[in-house]
Amino acid sequence: MHQTNCMTMNYYYPKKPNIALQFRQVNTKTNSNTMHVQNSVLLDHISDAVIFTDMDLRIVYINKKAEQVFGIRSKDVAGSPFMEVIQYEYINDSPEAALQILQQTGSWQGKVVFTRKDKQQFHLLSTVTFARDEKNRPVGLIATLKDITAEEITNEAVRKNKLEQQKVINQLMIKTQENERNELGRELHDNINQILAAVKLQLEYSLENYDEEKNTIERCKENIEEVIREIRNLSHRLVLPRFAETSLQTEIQKTIDNILQQQPVYLDTHGLNETLIPDNIKETLYRIIQEQLTNIIRHAKAPKAIIKLHNTNASVVLCIEDNGIGFNPSQSRNGVGITNILNRVETYNGSVRIISAPGKGCRLEVSIPLKNEE
Structure with a gap:
C-alpha cells in the first residue's frame, strides 16, 4: 500500500478573475509530484492559449486554444518536456534572459513567434507566471499566449510602406542633388572656364609687348592655368558620366x-x-x-x-x-x-x-x- 499526500491549489486566470483553474498535487512513494487538473473546461472557452507545467517544465495541461495554435493534443503531450514539444522564437529577450526575469520578478511578458508543422506562423504575446500553493510556494508555471498575428502583420505592412516611401524620398533627393551637381558643373565649364581662357589669351598677347611686366604677367598666366585645371577636375567630379x-x-x-x-x-x-x-x-x-x-x-x-x-x-x-x-x-x-x-x-x-x-x-x-x- 502506497502512502499518499494530497494538496489542492487554485490558480486564478489574470484576465478573468472569476475563472479559477484548480490543480491537485498528489505525492506518493511511486509517483511524486503528479499534477491533476480539475475544472479545466473553463479555460477551454477563452481566446488565449494556456499552458501549465510543473517546476521541471513538464507539460501538465494545455487548453483547446493552445491545441489549435500549436497543432498538438493535450493527452499526447502531457508529461513531456515543454521545450521539446513547443519551440518558438523569442523577439524581445533570449530564453535565458526571459528565465532570469521570471526568477527575479515572478513573471515575464514578451513577444514570441511559433511556426507550426504546416508552416503556418503565429505571433504571440506571452505572459508567464508562477502557480503557487496555499503557502505561496511555486509549484508550476502558467503561460498565457495571446494571438497577435493579425496586428503584427498590419504593423509590418505599415513599416514596409514607410520604408518604401523613404526610399522614394531618397531617390528624389539623390536625383535633385545630381541635377544640381550637373548644372553647377556645366556652369563652371561653360562660363567661368571660358572667361579664364579668354584672360589667358589676353595675357599671352601682353607678354609679347610688355617686357617690363613679363614676370608679373607670367605668374598671372600660371595661376589662371592652375584655376582652369582645378575647374576641369571639379567639373569632372560633379557631373556624372553618361x-x-x-x-x-x-x-x-x-x-x-x-x-x-x-x-x-x-x-x-x-x-x-x-x-x-x-x-x-x-x-x-x-x-x-x-x-x-x-x-x-x-x-x-x-x-x-x-x-x-x-x-x-x-x-x-x-x-x-x-x-x-x-x-x-x-x-x-x-x-x-x-x-x-x-x-x-x-x-x-x-x-x-x-x-x-x-x-x-x-x-x-x-x-x-x-x-x-x-
Whole structure:
C-alpha cells in the first residue's frame, strides 16, 4: 500500500478573475509530484492559449486554444518536456534572459513567434507566471499566449510602406542633388572656364609687348592655368558620366588617375560584367567610390587603397579597402560621407558593411541586388 499526500491549489486566470483553474498535487512513494487538473473546461472557452507545467517544465495541461495554435493534443503531450514539444522564437529577450526575469520578478511578458508543422506562423504575446500553493510556494508555471498575428502583420505592412516611401524620398533627393551637381558643373565649364581662357589669351598677347611686366604677367598666366585645371577636375567630379556612352571601369580609372599624386589606388575588376548592371546602379557605385576615396584622402593617411568590383546575375559587390589609421565605425556612422553612402545603397535595397578599428585601416563592403531592380 502506497502512502499518499494530497494538496489542492487554485490558480486564478489574470484576465478573468472569476475563472479559477484548480490543480491537485498528489505525492506518493511511486509517483511524486503528479499534477491533476480539475475544472479545466473553463479555460477551454477563452481566446488565449494556456499552458501549465510543473517546476521541471513538464507539460501538465494545455487548453483547446493552445491545441489549435500549436497543432498538438493535450493527452499526447502531457508529461513531456515543454521545450521539446513547443519551440518558438523569442523577439524581445533570449530564453535565458526571459528565465532570469521570471526568477527575479515572478513573471515575464514578451513577444514570441511559433511556426507550426504546416508552416503556418503565429505571433504571440506571452505572459508567464508562477502557480503557487496555499503557502505561496511555486509549484508550476502558467503561460498565457495571446494571438497577435493579425496586428503584427498590419504593423509590418505599415513599416514596409514607410520604408518604401523613404526610399522614394531618397531617390528624389539623390536625383535633385545630381541635377544640381550637373548644372553647377556645366556652369563652371561653360562660363567661368571660358572667361579664364579668354584672360589667358589676353595675357599671352601682353607678354609679347610688355617686357617690363613679363614676370608679373607670367605668374598671372600660371595661376589662371592652375584655376582652369582645378575647374576641369571639379567639373569632372560633379557631373556624372553618361554610362550609355562610356564604361564604369573607364570612369573609375579616370577618377583614380586624377588623384594618383595624392593617393595611390589599385583597381581590380576581375569578374565584372557591366552589361548586367543598369546605368542608375553604375551611377550609384561611381558616387560611392568618389565619396570613399575622398574620405581616404582626407582622413585615412593610407599608403595605398584597393578598389574591387565584381558582379553576378543577382548582385554587384564593391569593396574599397585601405591600410590607413582606421576609426571606430560606431562613432563615425553619422558622418556626411558615410550617411550619403548608406542612403544611396538603401535606395536599391542593398547592404553596407564597414569594418574598421583605430590603427587597422578600413574596409567598405557594398552589395546591391540586380534582380527586381526598378
